[in-house]
Amino acid sequence: MSNDDNSSPHSQISSHVFENLLDSLVVDVASECHRIIRLGLDRGLEEEDEELRLSAQARTRVADPINSGETNGRHVVDIFGQTHPAIANEIFDCMNCGRSIMAGRFAPHLEKCMGKGRKARPKSTRSSSTQNRHSRSSPASIHASYSSRTTNGTVDEYANGSFEDS
Amino acid sequence: MSKRNLTYTNPEPCSHLAEYKQNHSSRGYNSLQPSLKTNPNGRTTIKTSQSQIPRCGSCSADEGRLYFCLICSSIHCPDHAILHSQVGHAIAVDVDRAELFCCVCNDQVYDPDFDNAVMHKQMKLKKNPQNGKLETPDKKRRRKVAILERETEATEGVSCFPWGLRGLNNLGSTCFMNSVLQAMLHTPPLRNYFLNDRHNREICQRRRRIGRRRGPPEMSCLACDVDAVFLAAFSGDRTPYSPARFLHSWWQHAANLASYEQQDAHEFFISMLDRIHEKEQSTLQPKVVGGDCHCVAHRVFSGVLRSDVTCTVCGFTSTTYDPCVDISLDLDPRNIASTLTGCLDLFTRPEKLGPDQKLHCEHCGLRQDSLKQMSIKRLPSVLCFHVKRFEHSSARRTSKKVDQYLQFPFSLDMTPYLSSSVIRNRFGNRIFAFEGDDACKAPSEFEVFAVVTHTGKLESGHYVTYVRLRNEWYKCDDAWVTRVSEAAVRASQGYLMYYVQKMLYCRGGEEMNCMATSPRHCCL
Numbered sequence: 001m002s003n004d005d006n007s008s009p010h011s012q013i014s015s016h017v018f019e020n021l022l023d024s025l026v027v028d029v030a031s032e033c034h035r036i037i038r039l040g041l042d043r044g045l046e047e048e049d050e051e052l053r054l055s056a057q058a059r060t061r062v063a064d065p066i067n068s069g070e071t072n073g074r075h076v077v078d079i080f081g082q083t084h085p086a087i088a089n090e091i092f093d094c095m096n097c098g099r100s101i102m103a104g105r106f107a108p109h110l111e112k113c114m115g116k117g118r119k120a121r122p123k124s125t126r127s128s129s130t131q132n133r134h135s136r137s138s139p140a141s142i143h144a145s146y147s148s149r150t151t152n153g154t155v156d157e158y159a160n161g162s163f164e165d166s
Numbered sequence: 167m168s169k170r171n172l173t174y175t176n177p178e179p180c181s182h183l184a185e186y187k188q189n190h191s192s193r194g195y196n197s198l199q200p201s202l203k204t205n206p207n208g209r210t211t212i213k214t215s216q217s218q219i220p221r222c223g224s225c226s227a228d229e230g231r232l233y234f235c236l237i238c239s240s241i242h243c244p245d246h247a248i249l250h251s252q253v254g255h256a257i258a259v260d261v262d263r264a265e266l267f268c269c270v271c272n273d274q275v276y277d278p279d280f281d282n283a284v285m286h287k288q289m290k291l292k293k294n295p296q297n298g299k300l301e302t303p304d305k306k307r308r309r310k311v312a313i314l315e316r317e318t319e320a321t322e323g324v325s326c327f328p329w330g331l332r333g334l335n336n337l338g339s340t341c342f343m344n345s346v347l348q349a350m351l352h353t354p355p356l357r358n359y360f361l362n363d364r365h366n367r368e369i370c371q372r373r374r375r376i377g378r379r380r381g382p383p384e385m386s387c388l389a390c391d392v393d394a395v396f397l398a399a400f401s402g403d404r405t406p407y408s409p410a411r412f413l414h415s416w417w418q419h420a421a422n423l424a425s426y427e428q429q430d431a432h433e434f435f436i437s438m439l440d441r442i443h444e445k446e447q448s449t450l451q452p453k454v455v456g457g458d459c460h461c462v463a464h465r466v467f468s469g470v471l472r473s474d475v476t477c478t479v480c481g482f483t484s485t486t487y488d489p490c491v492d493i494s495l496d497l498d499p500r501n502i503a504s505t506l507t508g509c510l511d512l513f514t515r516p517e518k519l520g521p522d523q524k525l526h527c528e529h530c531g532l533r534q535d536s537l538k539q540m541s542i543k544r545l546p547s548v549l550c551f552h553v554k555r556f557e558h559s560s561a562r563r564t565s566k567k568v569d570q571y572l573q574f575p576f577s578l579d580m581t582p583y584l585s586s587s588v589i590r591n592r593f594g595n596r597i598f599a600f601e602g603d604d605a606c607k608a609p610s611e612f613e614v615f616a617v618v619t620h621t622g623k624l625e626s627g628h629y630v631t632y633v634r635l636r637n638e639w640y641k642c643d644d645a646w647v648t649r650v651s652e653a654a655v656r657a658s659q660g661y662l663m664y665y666v667q668k669m670l671y672c673r674g675g676e677e678m679n680c681m682a683t684s685p686r687h688c689c690l
Contacts, residue, residue: 020229024262027231031263034274035595040175044579048507051575058653059571076648078333080404084645088335088408095414103408107338110414 176278176597180271182256186236187277194236194257195283202264202287206481207537208592210264210284214239220261222246233258233267248272264594281596288593328635330357332399333406333645337413341644342431345629346438347409348642349616349662350392351399352633354670355466355547360396364462365389365446388441389462391415406645416441431618431629432492432552432662439463439491458489467491469546472585475525476516476537482529487543492550497570506551506574506663510583514541516592541588545580549612549665556624567624574617574660576652577668580610612665620661632658 007015036042077083087104094101096113179187186194203213212234214220221228222243233247234240237255247258251269258267260274264284268275330351334344350356359365367390374387391412398407419441446461459468471490476483495509516539519525524533555568581587590596617632631642632655641650 023230028263031260031265031274032595035265035276038175038177038274038276039595039597041595044581047577047579048575051577052505052573054576054652055573055656058656061653062651062657076646078645078647079327079331079640079649080647082405084333084406088337088406088645090335090406090408092408092410095411103335103337103410105338106408106410107340107413110337110410110417114414114417 177276179277180268180273180275182268182270183266183275183277186257187279190237192279192283195280198234198236198259199283199287202284204288204481206476206478208288208481208594210288210594212259212261212264214241224249232261233269234261276597278597281598285593285596285598327404328638328640330396330400331633331635331640331642331647332404333642333647335406335408336644337408337410339428340409340413341629342429342434343409343413343416344644345618345631345642346431346435346662347395347412348631348633349618349664350438351396352616352635353466353548353664354615354666356462357396357400359462359466360393361400365393367393370445386411386415386418387445388412388415388419388438389445392438392442419444428625428627430556431620432494435550435662436491439467464489464491466548467546467550469549470543472541472543474539474541474589475519476539477525477527477530478535478537480527480529480534482527484525484528491546492552493542494552494554496554497568497572501570504570504572506572506578506660509553509572510580514539514583514588539588539592541585542580542583543585545584545608545610545667547667547670549580551660551663551665553661553663555620555661565624567620567627569659571657572660573656574614574663576614576656578612578614578665580612584608584610609667609669611668613668613671614663614665615671616662616664617655617658617660618662618664619658621659629661 088102090103091100092103092106093099094106094109094113096110099109101109198212201212201214202210204210212220214234219228220232220234220241222232223240224246225243227243231244233242233244235242235247235250235255235258237257240250241261242250242258247267247269250258256268256270257275258269259265260267266275266277266280267273334347336344370387370390395407395409395412398409416438420437440463442463443459443461446463458464468489468491471488473486473488474483475485493513495506495513498504498508498512516537519536519538521535523536525536526532527534527536551574553572555570557566557568590598613634615634619630619632620627621630622628628643632650633640633642634655639650639652639655641648641654
């Protein structure tokens with residue numbers, strides 16, 4: 001409490017008001033917490049603390065997981081006792097064109113084989129058209145719309161549009 | 167499981183409260199009702215007079231705590247309330263907070279009948295439209311899944327390695343796909359669905375051949391290709407599998423995502439669920455309008471979110487429900503809440519809508535400032551948390567990745583984020599049976615079983631999945647499957663975290679070390 005003779009009545013009053021407000025807020029929090037604890041609504045706190053402790057402990061043990069270990073694991077033997085080359089070398093036939101492709105290069109092959117961004121056709125198109133791109137749209141082309149959703153999982157109609165050469 | 171988790175502990179009344187109840191029962195509460203006033207934020211106070219502020223009857227103090235005597239309706243400051251209690255009037259109500267107070271024990275006390283009276287007053291005034299259109303019973307669905315779980319509790323055979331553990335070859339920047347596939351392979355309800363041949367490829371192919379009259383070339387069914395991947399993974403063959411056919415099939419369905427470049431794993435996950443839903447839906451019995459979708463994708467992953475928008479002036483609340491297959495969480499920019507539960511707290515916190523987002527309040531008849539609050543109406547069997555680590559700024563046409571560590575628990579209790587909890591909290595945690603209160607029925611304990619991580623930069627990063635089998639953790643890095651410590655997973659930078667309902671986790675044949683974190687957890 002300020003008993004300072006030099007403080008003006010105004011600042012005394014405002015300190016007083018402030019203190020009352022602060023008191024009221026503190027009691028608000030105390031009252032809410034009191035209710036939560038008395039009614040047993042705070043169960044789970046112990047488990048939460050344990051999880052936090054385990055995570056903190058884990059982080060000190062594992063040094064810099066972001067940059068280490070992620071690609072190092074590729075030079076070791078897996079749990080089945082196998083080793084693998086950096087680029088998968090299994091060979092199989094492309095289901096679009098029938099050619100023999102190496103696994104690790106299958107995706108780039110398939111992209112060209114199916115025509116990047118085009119709807120699939122039974123035969124390979126080997127299209128060299130560079131104008132159909134799924135990202136940057138030109139006003140003349142129509143895109144098959146795929147709506148991506150985050151938290152709202154409502155299903156939209158999958159519009160079967162076709163790409164047009166612009 | 168402790169029943170205490172689901173309901174309040176009814177606290178023992180002190181002797182003074184007990185005596186008061188014996189003599190007056192709920193009369194005092196009911197006569198207080200007209201003086202109860204609730205503001206739009208859900209806070210209740212006592213207002214006895216329209217024109218005067220409350221003052222202590224003995225000293226006229228009008229600041230700090232004031233107590234309203236339930237027997238004689240006099241108001242006292244804390245000091246004089248103690249004196250007043252000596253004449254036998256022990257029970258009072260805190261004027262600012264509408265909480266019972268025993269002036270002899272000098273402590274806040276609780277009585278369900280009092281909370282009841284408070285809530286009834288609130289309910290009378292508010293017009294709360296409850297859109298119960300998605301209240302279809304899902305007990306039947308859960309029972310079915312439980313049956314599947316029991317059926318697959320069969321022994322895992324002679325292999326000393328966990329069932330279904332197999333590397334996936336990277337086909338050229340397809341780790342985004344491999345990582346999600348690994349998580350799906352070990353999602354208990356999904357795994358059981360496909361391994362129990364619930365999606366029969368022959369029948370599906372036959373149906374498609376018959377339906378293919380319109381002319382467009384027959385597209386494969388993505389669910390059939392998912393089935394093939396499951397078969398390959400659980401075949402017992404441990405050499406890495408190339409999901410080439412699956413990739414081809416997916417690109418046929420998601421034309422605009424068909425490109426040889428690193429994609430977003432979350433986008434792929436959503437896309438995959440959509441394609442499965444599409445194909446399954448056309449073969450299912452016509453579903454009831456407005457009812458739940460029964461395709462496997464939705465049965466496993468779909469939950470319901472509730473959104474409440476409250477007028478800050480009159481308190482009128484408008485509620486909507488939306489289905490969701492995952493929960494996308496923003497990382498706390500202040501870096502304070504760098505835990506999953508912290509993000510969930512932020513997710514369910516009331517948010518002030520900006521001045522440009524004023525909503526039309528039906529009650530007031532005009533646009534008012536509003537508060538929006540999200541909560542989870544119904545939890546799915548499998549929860550997917552998507553941590554928004556990739557920020558796309560359309561203005562600057564740049565994207566950046568946020569590497570902030572996010573702590574996540576292995577055992578997660580979702581109760582605080584359920585609509586029942588959030589709404590109860592909004593009304594001051596009163597002891598009251600809220601409408602639609604299904605906290606007792608909804609299992610809300612979850613166990614993590616797969617974590618998809620992203621390391622490196624946005625454009626040149628790498629996805630890896632950690633899966634939990636038989637309470638051991640395995641790192642699935644494309645073709646390389648290795649065992650890792652629990653600590654490695656805890657310290658990892660999660661991007662997609664998959665949790666399954668604890669009941670399904672226990673029954674799915676995974677022997678869980680129940681004493682791992684707390685003696686309170688137990689398997690039924």
